[in-house]
Structures are given as C-alpha cells and as structure tokens.
Amino acid sequence: MQLAALETYLTTLLPKLGVNKQRELVRLMYEIAKRDQKSPAQILPLEKNLNFERAKKILLAQRYPVNYKTARKDQFYLPKLELDPAQTADLTPRSFSPKTVYIETSVKDTPLAARVRRAFPQAVFKETDGKTQVGSPYFSKRLDTLLIHREKYDFLKPCxxxxxxxxxxxxxxxxxxxxxxxxxxxxxxxxxxLHAVLLxxxxxxxxxxxxxxxxxxxxxxxxxxxxxxxxxxxxxxxxxxxxxxxxxxxxxxxxxxxxxxxxxxxxxxxxxxxxxxxxxxxxxxxxxxxxxxxxxxxxxxxxxxxxxxxxxxxxxxxxxxxxxxxxxxxxxxxxxxxxxxxxxxxxxxxxxxxxxxxxxxxxxxxxxxxxxxxxxxxxxxxxxxxxxxxxxxxxxxxxxxxxxxxxxxxxxxxxxxxxxxxxxxxxxxxx
Ligand code: SF4
Structure with missing residues (x-):
C-alpha cells in the first residue's frame, strides 16, 4: 500500500485533520491494508458525519479485533509511519564475505587474525588502532566489514x-x-x-x-x-x-x-x-x-x-x-x-x-x-x-x-x- 495514496484518500475524506491526527489514522489504515489486503475505501468508507474520533474508533476496532474492547487507550502505539526504501534488507542469498577486514594492532599476530587472513583472501585488510570508527552507515551493509579486536572492558555480566x-x-x-x-x-x-561484524x-x-x-x-x-x-x-x-x-x-x-x-x-x-x-x-x-x-x-x-x-x-x-x-x-x-x-x-x-x-x-x-x-x-x-x-x-x-x-x-x-x-x-x- 502506497503511503501517498493513503494520505490522499484521508485528505479527501477528512480535509481538516491536523498533522498528528492524520498520522494516527494513516498508520492504522496502513497496518490494516497490509494485513487484510484491502483498499482505503474498503477500510474506511465515506459516511455521513465522519470525524476523527469516529474514524479512529472504526480503524482501531478493525486493527485490534481481539483486544480493542479490553486494551487501555494508551496501549495502542501509533507513531508516524516512516518507511525508508534505502534501509530495506537485502534478502539475496549470499555467503559471508567481508569486503574490508580491520585488525587491531594489538591482536594482529593472534591465531584468529591469521585464520581470517586465510578465510577472506579477496578482502582488503587494514590495521587499526581500535579508536577509529569502522563500518557502514547502514545496518544492511554490516556484513561488508569485519573487525578483529581485543575486548578490554565488557567481559562478563548478568543477563x-x-x-x-x-x-x-x-x-x-x-x-x-x-x-x-x-x-x-x-x-x-x-x-x-556499529554496522560491522566484531569478533x-x-x-x-x-x-x-x-x-x-x-x-x-x-x-x-x-x-x-x-x-x-x-x-x-x-x-x-x-x-x-x-x-x-x-x-x-x-x-x-x-x-x-x-x-x-x-x-x-x-x-x-x-x-x-x-x-x-x-x-x-x-x-x-x-x-x-x-x-x-x-x-x-x-x-x-x-x-x-x-x-x-x-x-x-x-x-x-x-x-x-x-x-x-x-x-x-x-x-x-x-x-x-x-x-x-x-x-x-x-x-x-x-x-x-x-x-x-x-x-x-x-x-x-x-x-x-x-x-x-x-x-x-x-x-x-x-x-x-x-x-x-x-x-x-x-x-x-x-x-x-x-x-x-x-x-x-x-x-x-x-x-x-x-x-x-x-x-x-x-x-x-x-x-
Ligand atoms: S542474532 Fe539471532 S535473532 Fe539476530 S539475526 Fe542472528 S540468529 Fe537471528
């Protein structure tokens, strides 16, 4: 369901909605449309005297058919819908093959560093002091970077x-x-x-x-x-x-x-x-x-x-x-x-x-x-x-x-x- 289509539909239906109210209704409609594969008009048809309160009630009842009557109002979480296509997970099957491997100087001669060099001959290897930030801005790109490091503080803790x-x-x-x-x-x-694999x-x-x-x-x-x-x-x-x-x-x-x-x-x-x-x-x-x-x-x-x-x-x-x-x-x-x-x-x-x-x-x-x-x-x-x-x-x-x-x-x-x-x-x- 396209977000823009939902917003347009709601604006036609309830033209005077404020930003926050529209945000809540858009989220509810998006979640119902995604789950039930319904069009906006099927979810919230035009009716006489429709206002925000009535629309929200109709949508909450559809979105939460099991719990609508018993849940407290403050248990429904309806934040702004923010879908960023650049963040979509890459689900193409692939093996783990980091493009860049950083090895901290203090562990460069360890058996793990040697194994990693043998395992990923195609990768670019870089030595690091452990203070430089490594990794991608995107979580979905985390497998591109491997960091072999020496843990200094976080050894053992209660769950x-x-x-x-x-x-x-x-x-x-x-x-x-x-x-x-x-x-x-x-x-x-x-x-x-830190969007990388750390070992x-x-x-x-x-x-x-x-x-x-x-x-x-x-x-x-x-x-x-x-x-x-x-x-x-x-x-x-x-x-x-x-x-x-x-x-x-x-x-x-x-x-x-x-x-x-x-x-x-x-x-x-x-x-x-x-x-x-x-x-x-x-x-x-x-x-x-x-x-x-x-x-x-x-x-x-x-x-x-x-x-x-x-x-x-x-x-x-x-x-x-x-x-x-x-x-x-x-x-x-x-x-x-x-x-x-x-x-x-x-x-x-x-x-x-x-x-x-x-x-x-x-x-x-x-x-x-x-x-x-x-x-x-x-x-x-x-x-x-x-x-x-x-x-x-x-x-x-x-x-x-x-x-x-x-x-x-x-x-x-x-x-x-x-x-x-x-x-x-x-x-x-x-x-
Ligand atoms: S850490 Fe666990 S839950 Fe997370 S992706 Fe790996 S297997 Fe799945």
Whole structure:
C-alpha cells in the first residue's frame, strides 16, 4: 500500500485533520491494508458525519479485533509511519564475505587474525588502532566489514533481561557482535550502532574472568553462562574456533554450565572439541512458517534438529528456545508439529532446558522491522504497549499461548526444565 495514496484518500475524506491526527489514522489504515489486503475505501468508507474520533474508533476496532474492547487507550502505539526504501534488507542469498577486514594492532599476530587472513583472501585488510570508527552507515551493509579486536572492558555480566521481567539467573560473555542471518525480529537491527561484524581475539581473557566471579544460579542447579546475546554463538565458529577454547575450559569446571545459543548448523568445532556434560548447545526453534518467512538464511528446523542429534551423540546436552512464539491463525497446530518433530528426532534424556517466550519488541524495533521488511507478517499481530514499555501480545493472548505450549512441552519432555523467558513475573509464576 502506497503511503501517498493513503494520505490522499484521508485528505479527501477528512480535509481538516491536523498533522498528528492524520498520522494516527494513516498508520492504522496502513497496518490494516497490509494485513487484510484491502483498499482505503474498503477500510474506511465515506459516511455521513465522519470525524476523527469516529474514524479512529472504526480503524482501531478493525486493527485490534481481539483486544480493542479490553486494551487501555494508551496501549495502542501509533507513531508516524516512516518507511525508508534505502534501509530495506537485502534478502539475496549470499555467503559471508567481508569486503574490508580491520585488525587491531594489538591482536594482529593472534591465531584468529591469521585464520581470517586465510578465510577472506579477496578482502582488503587494514590495521587499526581500535579508536577509529569502522563500518557502514547502514545496518544492511554490516556484513561488508569485519573487525578483529581485543575486548578490554565488557567481559562478563548478568543477563540484563528486560526491565521488570522474570529473570532466570543467566550470565553472559559477549563473544562477538553482529550476525549474518536476517531474522526479521532481531533486536540487533535496532541496537547495533556499529554496522560491522566484531569478533574478539582474546577469548582467553573472557574465560579468565570466569574463575574469579560469583554467579547467580536462578532456578537451575548450576550457574549458567552463555554467549549469543549480540550474535549467534556458532554462526562464525568455523572462523573463530571459540568452541575449541570454551569446551575444554568448562569441561574442567563441572560446577558451572555453558550454553551456546544458535540457529546455525555450524557444529564442526564442537564435534572436534569433544562433548562435555556441562556444555549445553541450544537451538532456537520455531513453527515452520515462521522460519520460512521471518528467519532469512537460517537452516530449517529439520537441519537444526539433525545438528542437535549430532552434538548430543558427541556428549553435549541440548537446549531449545521457542522464542519468539508468534501468534497467528493456526499457530498452535504449527507449533505442535515442531514439538512432534522434536519428539520424534531428539534424544529426550539429553535435553536440559526449553524456554518459551512470545514475540516482543521495543517501539524503535517495530519501526526498524517495518522499514527493513515491508512485507513482514510478524507485525500483523496485535501488539500493545506492555508493563516494561515493550510491545507484546495482550496478556490474554500470551496466556493462551503458554497454556497450550508449556504443558505440551512438559508432557513431551518430562525431564527438561521448561520455563518462560522475558515475561511479566506475575505471568511467569503461573507456569
Ligand atoms: S540468529 Fe539471532 S542474532 Fe542472528 S539475526 Fe537471528 S535473532 Fe539476530
């Protein structure tokens, strides 16, 4: 739906609207037109005595058919629609092949720097002092630049979770920044301000911080430490070979457990490192239509589960994250099929934990998603401003999703810990 066409139609219908009022109605009409494939006249036909209040009421009722009557007025978020075609994501299949590789002087002689030189012979290599800004002005061009650096400050921290959400005692080491997949809901597209892939060459210094640290355990038997907040834990592992350092380190510390979180099947390093009972390799899983439509360039569910079986055979335990669960017509049948495929494929006794979290995003991320993925279907759901300032499905819709999926997972995998992630504490404690 062309924005200009909507604006013209509204101006014809309600010629005296102020800027802010028009902005709200344009957004509502745009979202309805995109979801329902309707023309402006079908969405808001001319009627006698139509005014702003009446038009907004008609449009809100159409846009939020499930929640219109129960949501508070201030839960509807109707910012100006700003679509910038220059920001649209490039969904042409491609391999990771940076054009420019910057290597900080302090790590130029490390094994990672040497591997990167061998892996990308076509790239232009530049040495940097670590102070010069690198990368593209555009997030969509982030894969053009790779920076190998020495992390100096940000080694180990408790998972920030979401303000006010139920925590799970997670601790993070951030081994890298940036990802070569294009998940439409990825928070990095709004969060990452340096548009490049960053990989630290001093993993030994990250690991050294762990021995002296004290950890929260949360609801688990041992503290959990993981990578994969600002990148996928394994997507670059063939280049970084972080797993070759991490696995032996944790194997020697059975009082801790480490989690790799991934959607990739890049498991060669893990298989070579040999298994460890306290190293959990977790896959983000989803309903097949969501993987197809919204997780661009990621391996499909069956490939992820096959990789999981291989690492389980090598001696690792497994984790799975149903995150984000997306609510749409028929979603329960699709998620049930994913659970069924997992049940048929995986060694059940190797599954340590499964988390569940419904789709949520910040206001800024919503704008990024709609401008980078104008054909997305994720945003067609009914998202309301929620307890932590993020946009979520209504409490009723989330409860329905959890009441369906959590018992199903607990029944299918009785030995796994099944928990909710980033959820309102009063909802989390119901499960
Ligand atoms: S795999 Fe994770 S880090 Fe990579 S694009 Fe998807 S959500 Fe973002």
């Amino acid at each position: 920030p979770c979401s303000c006010g959400s139920a925590g799970c005692g997670y601790n993070l080491i951030n081994l890298g920044f940036g990802c070569r997949f294009e998940c439409e809901y990825c928070f990095l597209q709004q969060y990452q301000n 630290p060459a001093n993993v030994d210094e990250f690991l050294a911080k762990i021995d002296g640290a004290s950890f929260r355990t949360g609801p688990f038997d041992r503290p959990r430490i993981g990578s994969g907040e600002f990148t996928d834990s394994l997507v670059f592992d063939d280049i970084t070979q972080y797993s070759a350092q991490i696995v032996p380190f944790f194997r020697a510390r059975p009082h801790l457990q480490f989690e790799f979180k991934t959607k990739s099947v890049n498991i060669g390093g893990l298989l070579q490192a040999g298994g460890a009972e306290n190293v959990v390799v977790s896959w983000s899983v989803n309903a097949a239509p969501i993987i197809d439509l919204a997780e661009h360039f990621t391996p499909h569910l069956t490939a992820r589960l096959q990789a999981a079986c291989e690492v389980a055979r090598a001696g690792y335990r497994l984790g799975f994250h149903f995150d984000p669960v997306v609510i749409y017509d028929g979603y329960q049948q699709d998620y049930a099929l994913t659970v069924e495929e997992m049940a048929d494929t995986l060694p059940h006794d190797k599954i340590a934990w499964i988390s569940v979290g419904t789709l949520r995003f910040s206001r800024e991320l919503k704008k990024q998603i709609e401008t980078r993925f104008p054909a997305n279907t994720l945003l067609d759901g009914e998202f309301l401003l929620d307890f932590d300032g993020k946009m979520r499905y209504s409490e009723g819709q989330r409860l329905e999703a959890y009441r369906f999926l959590v018992p199903l997972l607990r029944k299918t995998f009785p030995k796994a810990v099944v928990y909710l992630c980033m959820e309102d504490p009063h909802i989390a404690k119901l499960f």
